[in-house]
Amino acid sequence: MPALRVLSFGLGPIGAATARLALTKKTIQLVGAVDIDAAKKGKDLGAVLGLAPTGVIVSGDAEAAFAELRPDSILHCTSSFLPVVKEQLLVAARHGIDVVSSTEELLVPDLQHPDIAREIDEAAKKGGATILGTGVNPGYAMDTLAVFATAACRSVEMIECWRVVDAGKRRLPLQKKVGAGMSADEFRKEVATGRFGHIGLRESIALVGRACGWKLDTITQSVESVIAERDEKTEFLNVKKGQVAGIWNHGIGKEGGRVRVEMDLKMFVGAKDPFDAVKVTGHPPMHLRVEGGTPGDLATAAMLVNMLPRVAAARPGLLTMLDLPVPGIAT
């Protein structure tokens, strides 16, 4: 197999980590990079990533870069929200370029945006491109892991997932994303925007529900703050006792009034004993646990890169993790 010719689209913290990982893989040749940030455009990708020169110059024009470089695939890390990335994905689809994206809403694209999902799916099929949204969460720790757990079951009644992340060990954007150091009032105002905190819990619930054949008619979630019980100090910021240490995101998926999927995500500075866990109520019951949890930033970059060869081999269209081969490391 010749190496996949890959373009990195979006060089924020996750995109940069993903590009750095892609550069280490024998089966991937990084042929291009795109970012709209004026501070990155025109620079060697190596300089942007804090590495030696790569010979790849960061472009500010995705469509021009696609047309010129004709990559097989793009690693796409630009936004959490499908309406924001819609045009980016359509351009890739029309050029027949496969996409592995960290866009959280793309995990189950038709959940919140059925029209956009249909348009992208049609463009992908027409252009011969495969498009997938994934990452560690959503994409792995709270959804695909739960689906995997059900494979050993004759029947399944309900699925519960927990994830506890020590935000103090994560990058600054994640610490800010969970509100560390905010007052409770500031936190509530941010939550009211609908664009704050973890994005994708609804999509995780929907993915698990679909895998189990449940028609979830209600998917609800709540976002609360976790208040620091003592002063906490991370590499990047301080959280005083009484300030917000992080986020508690809780979601439920119901089928005909019956709770089928329940998810509980806590990400805060000072969390002790982080872990991921899945409990399947069924026959037989299954309890899976990731001791210490799946490390977020590392694992998101890993999932994006590891799914690349699987996406390259898949049929065209807007697919989900349920359509792709079992995830595993790419060599």
Next chain:
Amino acid sequence: MPALRVLSFGLGPIGAATARLALTKKTIQLVGAVDIDAAKKGKDLGAVLGLAPTGVIVSGDAEAAFAELRPDSILHCTSSFLPVVKEQLLVAARHGIDVVSSTEELLVPDLQHPDIAREIDEAAKKGGATILGTGVNPGYAMDTLAVFATAACRSVEMIECWRVVDAGKRRLPLQKKVGAGMSADEFRKEVATGRFGHIGLRESIALVGRACGWKLDTITQSVESVIAERDEKTEFLNVKKGQVAGIWNHGIGKEGGRVRVEMDLKMFVGAKDPFDAVKVTGHPPMHLRVEGGTPGDLATAAMLVNMLPRVAAARPGLLTMLDLPVPGIAT
């Protein structure tokens, strides 16, 4: 989607459990059954399974049943060994019938039988059939779970898997398979036949090695007895202190002298705290654990049935768990 028309081939304990499960699934229509046992031939499948009449009569002639019933897929549970099932699979392949099989050596069919694997693969492609070997172990607890764990990793150095099964809670054939109640001498003689105990550890090691891109040049395994430290009593038999309580199967896969995969399976009467665990040494490391373990007999039937729709949708050929979509429950 119309229901899959499925034939159950082999009605021993695992085959019968699989057929019973298939009968509960809306997406499966059990249209036929085959077994060479004279005591089962000509009977209604329901009578063989201890259920109400099904209208399906057990046939002793697989080829005639395939030709007459033209099933979409077969659930195949006849033997652990690929040479024994070769002709059965070739007949299915030539009829274009998909196969999900519990044959342990079929997990990685070309590991021990490359010529047979090639012949079956060619027949399957020509006939338009998809053929897969799976189960709980091999197929899930010590291999596909380990592959799944690596999806969160940037790089992987080594994989270790443990599985501890309380054989006292399993069916009688499993208790006999692990030698419960034998003397240490009897156990050694059985081990020397090469057809005793757990079959498939080498295939599990090979599957994990391939998923990680390692060229394992040596796969070795040892089979030892676990001696009862006290008298044990199961539903089916008694094990006296000093007799064999079960089996300890240990295997190693090396690449250029370096241990890449290590697997440790203990199945014995009286095992405390059964569990499955995967430890990935890598960046990041991953520790997955199935609390209480994956229940063997239930989960093997579940895996076979749950993979059916995935196999039905896959491309033709002799495939492995690495080629199929992420396992999960079939509805």
